[in-house]
Amino acid sequence: MSEKPRDPSRDPEVVKKMARLMMQGAVMLAERCPICGLPLFRLKSGDIVCPIHGRVMIVSSEEEADEIKLDSTIRLVEKYAASRVEGLIGEEDPSRILEWLRVIEAVERIKQLRRGAGKEERGSK
Ligand SMILES: [Zn+2]
Numbered sequence: 058m059s060e061k062p063r064d065p066s067r068d069p070e071v072v073k074k075m076a077r078l079m080m081q082g083a084v085m086l087a088e089r090c091p092i093c094g095l096p097l098f099r100l101k102s103g104d105i106v107c108p109i110h111g112r113v114m115i116v117s118s119e120e121e122a123d124e125i126k127l128d129s130t131i132r133l134v135e136k137y138a139a140s141r142v143e144g145l146i147g148e149e150d151p152s153r154i155l156e157w158l159r160v161i162e163a164v165e166r167i168k169q170l171r172r173g174a175g176k177e178e179r180g181s182k
Contacts, residue, residue, distance in 0.1 A: 065093050065109065074108040128171075135164045 065071050075098070079085070083098040083106070090097055090107035097105050097113065107113050114125075138160040145154045 065095055071095065071108050078106070078108060131164055131167060131171075135161060138164065 066075075075085075075095075078098045078100070082101045086097045086099055086105070088097045088105075089095060090110055090113060092113075093107065093109050095108055097107055099105055104112055105114070114122075138157045141157045142154055142161070145157065148154070
């Protein structure tokens with residue numbers, strides 16, 4: 058006689074966790090955890106969690122995942138460039154500041170382009 062764990066949503070521990078999430082005001086979603094297949098919950102904070110795996114990121118496509126990655130990279134570049142400019146203030150040679158300002162300018166332009174492209178895409182599709 059062997060007990061096979063099959064449906065995680067029948068696991069009393071998991072059921073308990075799901076009940077706790079609902080009690081905290083979390084909303085059960087139609088989306089399912091890509092790892093275990095349990096329904097996901099949206100917390101009041103906006104985070105999406107799996108009762109077993111905790112925070113998961115729902116992306117509807119690989120493209121969307123790439124977009125998110127690119128967004129965070131752009132933010133990193135901007136932050137880095139800004140800190141470099143800060144470090145260079147007071148130096149004799151302003152051309153180096155100018156170089157980093159150009160990076161920031163480029164980042165800004167990319168952000169604007171991406172915002173514009175996103176809007177157009179949503180509108181036409
Ligand atoms: Zn899961």
